[in-house]
Amino acid sequence: MKRIGIADTTFARYDMAAAAVDELNKQGGGFTIVRYTVPGIKDLPAACKILFDEQKCDIVMALGMVGRQPVDKDCALVADYGLQLVQANAGKHILGVMVHEDEADDDAGLATLFEKRTREHAINCYDLLFRPEGLRKRAGTGQREGFADAGPIRVK
Amino acid sequence: MKRIGIADTTFARYDMAAAAVDELNKQGGGFTIVRYTVPGIKDLPAACKILFDEQKCDIVMALGMVGRQPVDKDCALVADYGLQLVQANAGKHILGVMVHEDEADDDAGLATLFEKRTREHAINCYDLLFRPEGLRKRAGTGQREGFADAGPIRVK
Amino acid sequence: MKRIGIADTTFARYDMAAAAVDELNKQGGGFTIVRYTVPGIKDLPAACKILFDEQKCDIVMALGMVGRQPVDKDCALVADYGLQLVQANAGKHILGVMVHEDEADDDAGLATLFEKRTREHAINCYDLLFRPEGLRKRAGTGQREGFADAGPIRVK
Amino acid sequence: MKRIGIADTTFARYDMAAAAVDELNKQGGGFTIVRYTVPGIKDLPAACKILFDEQKCDIVMALGMVGRQPVDKDCALVADYGLQLVQANAGKHILGVMVHEDEADDDAGLATLFEKRTREHAINCYDLLFRPEGLRKRAGTGQREGFADAGPIRVK
Amino acid sequence: MKRIGIADTTFARYDMAAAAVDELNKQGGGFTIVRYTVPGIKDLPAACKILFDEQKCDIVMALGMVGRQPVDKDCALVADYGLQLVQANAGKHILGVMVHEDEADDDAGLATLFEKRTREHAINCYDLLFRPEGLRKRAGTGQREGFADAGPIRVK
Numbered sequence: 001m002k003r004i005g006i007a008d009t010t011f012a013r014y015d016m017a018a019a020a021v022d023e024l025n026k027q028g029g030g031f032t033i034v035r036y037t038v039p040g041i042k043d044l045p046a047a048c049k050i051l052f053d054e055q056k057c058d059i060v061m062a063l064g065m066v067g068r069q070p071v072d073k074d075c076a077l078v079a080d081y082g083l084q085l086v087q088a089n090a091g092k093h094i095l096g097v098m099v100h101e102d103e104a105d106d107d108a109g110l111a112t113l114f115e116k117r118t119r120e121h122a123i124n125c126y127d128l129l130f131r132p133e134g135l136r137k138r139a140g141t142g143q144r145e146g147f148a149d150a151g152p153i154r155v156k
Numbered sequence: 157m158k159r160i161g162i163a164d165t166t167f168a169r170y171d172m173a174a175a176a177v178d179e180l181n182k183q184g185g186g187f188t189i190v191r192y193t194v195p196g197i198k199d200l201p202a203a204c205k206i207l208f209d210e211q212k213c214d215i216v217m218a219l220g221m222v223g224r225q226p227v228d229k230d231c232a233l234v235a236d237y238g239l240q241l242v243q244a245n246a247g248k249h250i251l252g253v254m255v256h257e258d259e260a261d262d263d264a265g266l267a268t269l270f271e272k273r274t275r276e277h278a279i280n281c282y283d284l285l286f287r288p289e290g291l292r293k294r295a296g297t298g299q300r301e302g303f304a305d306a307g308p309i310r311v312k
Numbered sequence: 313m314k315r316i317g318i319a320d321t322t323f324a325r326y327d328m329a330a331a332a333v334d335e336l337n338k339q340g341g342g343f344t345i346v347r348y349t350v351p352g353i354k355d356l357p358a359a360c361k362i363l364f365d366e367q368k369c370d371i372v373m374a375l376g377m378v379g380r381q382p383v384d385k386d387c388a389l390v391a392d393y394g395l396q397l398v399q400a401n402a403g404k405h406i407l408g409v410m411v412h413e414d415e416a417d418d419d420a421g422l423a424t425l426f427e428k429r430t431r432e433h434a435i436n437c438y439d440l441l442f443r444p445e446g447l448r449k450r451a452g453t454g455q456r457e458g459f460a461d462a463g464p465i466r467v468k
Numbered sequence: 469m470k471r472i473g474i475a476d477t478t479f480a481r482y483d484m485a486a487a488a489v490d491e492l493n494k495q496g497g498g499f500t501i502v503r504y505t506v507p508g509i510k511d512l513p514a515a516c517k518i519l520f521d522e523q524k525c526d527i528v529m530a531l532g533m534v535g536r537q538p539v540d541k542d543c544a545l546v547a548d549y550g551l552q553l554v555q556a557n558a559g560k561h562i563l564g565v566m567v568h569e570d571e572a573d574d575d576a577g578l579a580t581l582f583e584k585r586t587r588e589h590a591i592n593c594y595d596l597l598f599r600p601e602g603l604r605k606r607a608g609t610g611q612r613e614g615f616a617d618a619g620p621i622r623v624k
Numbered sequence: 625m626k627r628i629g630i631a632d633t634t635f636a637r638y639d640m641a642a643a644a645v646d647e648l649n650k651q652g653g654g655f656t657i658v659r660y661t662v663p664g665i666k667d668l669p670a671a672c673k674i675l676f677d678e679q680k681c682d683i684v685m686a687l688g689m690v691g692r693q694p695v696d697k698d699c700a701l702v703a704d705y706g707l708q709l710v711q712a713n714a715g716k717h718i719l720g721v722m723v724h725e726d727e728a729d730d731d732a733g734l735a736t737l738f739e740k741r742t743r744e745h746a747i748n749c750y751d752l753l754f755r756p757e758g759l760r761k762r763a764g765t766g767q768r769e770g771f772a773d774a775g776p777i778r779v780k
Binding site: 166191195198205 | 549
Binding site for chain 2: 053110
């Protein structure tokens, strides 16, 4: 039984974890989910480390929202750095799902983006654990999570 | 008995630790506080490491102020990087509470921000140790520390 | 028998791995290839760590594409940071092959760049494992992968 | 007997170590100083690591000068990153004393800044080792090293 | 017998290693040189780690050239970060010798810079191993490698 950690924040303005859990359950079985909520994205790396070490998770989804201000973009860089540190030490994946508040023009667009990106990364998460050959088949095909896929380069 | 470390600086222009200690005591008991004061924010990561390793702290609040100049913003990035390093190794949380001197227009506004942000993070600190289900309930609800909460996205 | 890991992404818009495998096979024998596909470039470092630790790879090629937007350039920096972390710990090479979407004016130019840069790095990969004296001979000669070599400085 | 390491550079244009040693000796006894000189600030982190591991230092002062050019500012960021790495691993403090060549208008002003900042950090160094309660008392009081203290925020 | 590692690249447009080896030999004896050539500067950190761990080097000179484009400057930052990681872990020095292609106006000026900077750092390398008191004497005297020394600040 694989253990999937889901780390999220009170800072985010959308319940990303609910979407992640729902989409994972649609993929199949064979896993348990472990939740962990922290205040903000800079707290996600330590949460992931705890999910790996204490909760024996095999993979973690780290869900967050990035604000519009320059200081928020710096936050995201620091958080990303922390997520790399934890992955490099653990030898396990952390799928970072970050939605920037300025990626959509209104709340409805933002909500759609939160749903889509989280769910598409939940599928990636399930694939990394159970269907790596599915990822292999999509190598180099321009997949995107959230917005439409870019698709492969057209070479005449 | 949990041990909460509070690392602060002589550089900051407000006694953030006093606010943190007061707010923690209002939340309940079950913990001891360990203080550690350093000159500036770039000294906070080593202080946190010492609080984890030598003082056996379970969690640390790292309190600091960031000046207005570009060099101060670089300082903050370096300090943040150090805090991620220490958390990634220790598998424990460091709640960074940083107030930027240019976040308010006058000293009164700055003092209010220092108080509010520190106290709200003290509640987060207590929650991470004793009331994680409280954080879980607030996941994705747009919480902010210092200024008013942003609230969740309104989806019609 | 050396083991060469090839980590690639579903984000990229070109099948870089196919070019890498083909070019490696043209160089000679003495190796096995291990494939690993992840969603995006920020997932490559963990993939490389897994290729080194679990798959006992001696060297890894990490293949990816970087988008045009500022957020994509930040992604690349974070991924590069992660690749350095993994190499510094493992004491083994990760040859990062990154193609920026804005390095060519059209899809045909981009496809050519993907092919050339990947194949030239595949030769570097083979050289690092089997023909280090070949690299030694080319030291300081202004080699480039993808576009034309710059060549050595002309000193009269 | 505590051991204080002093790492400095041939790049700097002022003998910062002489000021540090003199000021430390004025604070009291109970320590030995270990000197280590390297070419530039990017060599300071390895020097500090050697001072901790091989010379058994309890704390290190890392003294350097940062040039005016953009490439010099990048150097400082890299050096600072290295200093954080070494501190995070060692669990000991490195007091970084950096003077930027463009912080003063002429050589006399720069010399004064070199003297003051180095000496004030030497006092911080002694306090971290022997008088932590002194630092505690100055928490949140807006201390500066080099230029005049900013002082605490005035709250009516 | 000390072991000096020299890591260089095929990307650079000048044979920096030849200058380094020649200058080291002029300083005296007591060492063996170990060469290691990689494609580009982002491959230097892993090369240094291999030189320390597998080749038992006591110190390494990492020689590279940085191109003119913004992406090249990012490369340099990433490489520098990797070099700090390896030094912080190994507790040994890596003398980074980087020449930016835009530091000189023509090939002749660039060649002179390559020669001078590499040779002056080779002397630093020898000093760190065999003549640390020589570095101590030059502390704070404004030494530069490549261009003319800045000299100490003039204080009337």
